[in-house]
Amino acid sequence: MSDVKKGLAGVVADVTAVSKVDPETNTLLYRGYPVQELAATQPFESVAYLLWHGELPAAGQLDEQRAAERAQRALDPDVRTLLDMLPLDAHPMDDVRTAVSLLGARELAGTGSVLDASGSVEDNLRRSLTLFAALPAIVAYGQRRRRGLEPVPARDDLDYAANFLWMTFGEESDPVVVDAFNRSMILYAEHSFNASTFTARVVTSTLSDLYSAVVAAIGALKGPLHGGANEAVMRVFDEIGDASQVPAWLDTALAQKRKIMGFGHRVYKRGDSRVPTMKTALDSLVAHYDRPDVLELYSALESEFVARKGIYPNLDYPSGPAYNLIGFDTATFTPLFVAARVTGWTAHILEQAASNALIRPMSQYDGAAERHVDGYVPLADEL
Numbered sequence: 001m002s003d004v005k006k007g008l009a010g011v012v013a014d015v016t017a018v019s020k021v022d023p024e025t026n027t028l029l030y031r032g033y034p035v036q037e038l039a040a041t042q043p044f045e046s047v048a049y050l051l052w053h054g055e056l057p058a059a060g061q062l063d064e065q066r067a068a069e070r071a072q073r074a075l076d077p078d079v080r081t082l083l084d085m086l087p088l089d090a091h092p093m094d095d096v097r098t099a100v101s102l103l104g105a106r107e108l109a110g111t112g113s114v115l116d117a118s119g120s121v122e123d124n125l126r127r128s129l130t131l132f133a134a135l136p137a138i139v140a141y142g143q144r145r146r147r148g149l150e151p152v153p154a155r156d157d158l159d160y161a162a163n164f165l166w167m168t169f170g171e172e173s174d175p176v177v178v179d180a181f182n183r184s185m186i187l188y189a190e191h192s193f194n195a196s197t198f199t200a201r202v203v204t205s206t207l208s209d210l211y212s213a214v215v216a217a218i219g220a221l222k223g224p225l226h227g228g229a230n231e232a233v234m235r236v237f238d239e240i241g242d243a244s245q246v247p248a249w250l251d252t253a254l255a256q257k258r259k260i261m262g263f264g265h266r267v268y269k270r271g272d273s274r275v276p277t278m279k280t281a282l283d284s285l286v287a288h289y290d291r292p293d294v295l296e297l298y299s300a301l302e303s304e305f306v307a308r309k310g311i312y313p314n315l316d317y318p319s320g321p322a323y324n325l326i327g328f329d330t331a332t333f334t335p336l337f338v339a340a341r342v343t344g345w346t347a348h349i350l351e352q353a354a355s356n357a358l359i360r361p362m363s364q365y366d367g368a369a370e371r372h373v374d375g376y377v378p379l380a381d382e383l
């Protein structure tokens with residue numbers, strides 16, 4: 001079994017120009033730019049453009065993309081009808097997966113043959129922008145529907161982040177909140193060959209279509225070892241209650257061999273490069289909402305767990321409480337991750353399609369030795 005790379009750990013599966021993760025230096029570059037710089041200076045729309053096109057947009061290019069995005073922000077009536085058919089206690093990630101599937105089926109109607117599904121670069125850039133534009137309304141409506149509220153019409157005079165919050169809460173958010181949310185979207189946008197992005201690339205490698213790849217990626221992101229961890233972090237915070245409970249809670253959790261959500265990473269072993277930027281955003285939200293108790297619990301769990309296990313927080317650790325402070329329902333946190341990561345997924349889909357090789361690894365067989373059906377006794381004959 002020595003050649004088996006369980007979980008593909010350490011396997012370099014392909015080259016990419018979309019982002020560079022360097023755990024040795026704790027660096028994350030999107031198309032060469034440090035993510036911290038992008039988060040501090042750019043609207044999320046510019047980072048989406050960067051991921052898709054390889055360069056930050058010139059003013060005219062950003063205006064053009066913004067106009068196209070704003071024109072597609074409204075909640076699609078067919079999507080609303082479909083979402084209304086789902087149980088209120090369905091997980092919001094299932095809303096998002098279902099809605100993207102509908103958008104894909106409609107867009108690809110008439111393509112006729114599987115041979116025509118994958119589309120041109122222009123088709124896929126247009127489809128990427130459609131999903132980027134449509135997801136905030138889908139995620140926002142998911143939260144509002146569960147609260148018994150009508151959808152809020154999109155605004156075309158607000159940037160992506162401000163409009164997302166507007167459609168969710170029906171009021172304009174404070175600039176501190178918009179800035180923290182915008183930073184979180186940028187930090188979540190891209191992270192090389194993580195499980196969901198790799199899933200999208202596997203689907204693309206079969207010459208399937210962009211929507212199928214995104215639906216599959218959403219499924220991969222839902223799991224708590226990946227994107228679902230931001231929801232799981234908040235559930236842990238709720239379970240612990242307050243900072244004074246941390247040592248006793250951790251004693252029990254570790255005795256039960258529980259994974260502590262929001263800690264650890266397959267690639268980073270000495271801390272996640274995105275955490276300091278998101279922690280700064282969390283600090284600003286804690287000050288804005290005057291909730292020092294959140295920071296006390298955050299710091300107590302972090303210092304106690306790091307001291308005991310030497311395992312550091314990942315991005316989901318500060319994002320969970322940040323989204324809670326903003327007012328998102330806990331089950332909505334991972335759909336927010338979808339809205340951000342759809343930019344990275346689609347950049348990778350474009351890259352995979354441009355230089356494709358079918359992704360099809362090998363396995364080492366470890367089952368029954370060869371045998372033959374003439375020795376098989378059917379159950380009925382045994383009685």
Ligand code: CMC
Binds near residue numbers: 224229230260261316
């Ligand atoms: N809590 C407790 N123990 C942990 C944790 C954790 N969060 N993370 C790693 N360990 C332990 C693990 O039990 C194992 O111990 P041992 O060698 O004694 O069996 C050792 O550290 C190695 O862990 P692993 O799970 O084999 O390592 P991995 O590289 O496969 O794990 C991980 C990476 C993210 C799956 C894991 O750290 C984990 O489950 N973390 C909690 C879930 C989480 O926060 N996921 C978000 C990941 S980052 C952002 C994203 O994708 O959204």
